[in-house]
Amino acid sequence: xxxxxxxxxxxxxxxxxxxxxxxxxxxxxxxxxxxxxxxxxxxxxxxxxxxxxxxxxxxxxxxxxxxxxxxxxxxxxxxxxxxxxxxxxxxxxxxxxxxxxxxxxxxxxxxxxxxxxxxxxxxxxxxxxxxxxxxxxxxxxxxxxxxxxxxxxxxxxxxxxxxxxxxxxxxxxxxxxxxxxxxxxxxxxxxxxxxxxxxxxxxxxxxxxxxxxxxxxxxxxxxxxxxxxxxxxxxxxxxxxxxxxxxxxxxxxxxxxxxxxxxxxxxxxxxxxxxxxxxxxxxxxxxx
Numbered sequence: 001x002x003x004x005x006x007x008x009x010x011x012x013x014x015x016x017x018x019x020x021x022x023x024x025x026x027x028x029x030x031x032x033x034x035x036x037x038x039x040x041x042x043x044x045x046x047x048x049x050x051x052x053x054x055x056x057x058x059x060x061x062x063x064x065x066x067x068x069x070x071x072x073x074x075x076x077x078x079x080x081x082x083x084x085x086x087x088x089x090x091x092x093x094x095x096x097x098x099x100x101x102x103x104x105x106x107x108x109x110x111x112x113x114x115x116x117x118x119x120x121x122x123x124x125x126x127x128x129x130x131x132x133x134x135x136x137x138x139x140x141x142x143x144x145x146x147x148x149x150x151x152x153x154x155x156x157x158x159x160x161x162x163x164x165x166x167x168x169x170x171x172x173x174x175x176x177x178x179x180x181x182x183x184x185x186x187x188x189x190x191x192x193x194x195x196x197x198x199x200x201x202x203x204x205x206x207x208x209x210x211x212x213x214x215x216x217x218x219x220x221x222x223x224x225x226x227x228x229x230x231x232x233x234x235x236x237x238x239x240x241x242x243x244x245x246x247x248x249x250x251x252x253x254x255x256x257x258x259x260x261x262x263x264x265x266x267x268x269x270x271x272x273x274x275x276x277x278x279x280x281x282x283x284x285x286x287x288x
Contacts, residue, residue, distance in 0.1 A: 009063040010034030012052060014079075016108075017072040023048045026072065034065060037082065044271040049078040052114070058086030059125075062094035068101045071108035071137070080275055081114040084146075084249070087123040090159060100129040104137035109268065113260060113275070116144035116201065116249055119158035121151065127163040133206060135170040140263055142256050144201030145181065146249050147188075155198060156183035167239070169206055174237035177202070197229060197245035201252040203259045206239040207267050214266070215240050221262055226255045 012034045015027035025048075030036055037051040052067065059065065071077060087096050104110055119125055133139060143165065150157035160182045167175040179200075181188060215234045222232055222242065229245040242259045246252040257273065264270040 007064070008032060008066045010054065010065040012036060012065075012067045014050070014068065015070040015072070016048070016075040016077050018074045023075040023077060033063070034067070040276065042078075043274040043276065047076060047078055047111075047270070049080070049275070051080050051082040053082045054085065057083070058088050059096045059098065060088045061090040061092060061096060061124075064097045064099070066099045066101070069110070069112075070103045071105055071110055073105040074107045075105075076109040078111040078113070078273070078275075080112075084115040085117045086149075087117060087119040087125040087158070087161075089120045089122040090124040091122055093124065093159070095124040095126050097126045097128070100127075102129070102131040102139075104131070104133045104139060106134040106136040108134075109138040111140045111260070111264075111273070113140070113142045113257075113273070116146050116199065116252070117161070117163070118146045118249075119148045119161055121148065121157035123148070123158040123161070125158070125161045125163075127161075129163075129165045131165075131167040133167065133169045136208060137169075137206075138267060139167070139204070139206045140260060140267075141165075141167075141204045142201065142260065143204075144199060144249075144252060144256070145179075147198040156181075156188045159184060165204070167204065167206060169237050169239065172237060174206060174239045175204055175235055175241065197247060199244075199246050199249050199252040201244045201246070201256045203242040203244075203256050203263075204235075204239065205241075205263050205267070206237070208238045209267060210234075210238045210240055218242075218259070218262060218266075222259060225258055228252075228255055230255060232259075 010033035011031045013029040017026040033055040035053040040049040147155035163179040165177040219232045232242045
């Protein structure tokens, strides 16, 4: 039998089911440079929560990671990362790759809220995420990428970043995002791209209750609260996407978490999400 580490440098397989009306871990397996935290206790709720961890603090050149997540009917879980996903320099032009495969059964709920991707100078990164949802399941998904890190402090010094996300609901494709960032070819800070911003973050939600009226209400709530370059749009099917262009990782995170918490309140009747990570107090008016 071929073990996952023969193909991947880091492999994670997580499966959740229910027992006595509570979500429990059905399978937790990881190999190589991938780890999963112990259960993370939350301040305001008893929802099962885990952090995905990359050993070594980030992903190195040429590595390939696979993460598989499966939720059985009626199960619910929150998954995040311990820290941003750092993509270290790829001086030999070998791409670092992350695959994520998610399957949600009927009436399951997944909140997948990882920290942003931070590509280092010369980094090459390819991310391929696929979600298959049964009718009646719920997904709250966030993703983001920064302007990167370089020893000289200059922005967009990575080689290229390619981030793909496909979401299928009840067998139909409801979201197909294909983000290609190539600072070698384009000035990413220009108008029509990052528009002088340094961070791009998105939030996607899929739930049967999301319709035009729901989206209009969320648009108004976000406009009243988030004073950044932001938009909320209806997708095909019962889904929406919120996108934010902002000045830095922390401001974007605050804006996206405001959207997450709006969805948690309206769709899940859940309190504000508290992942017990370090928070930054802002002294400006990006969030009012």
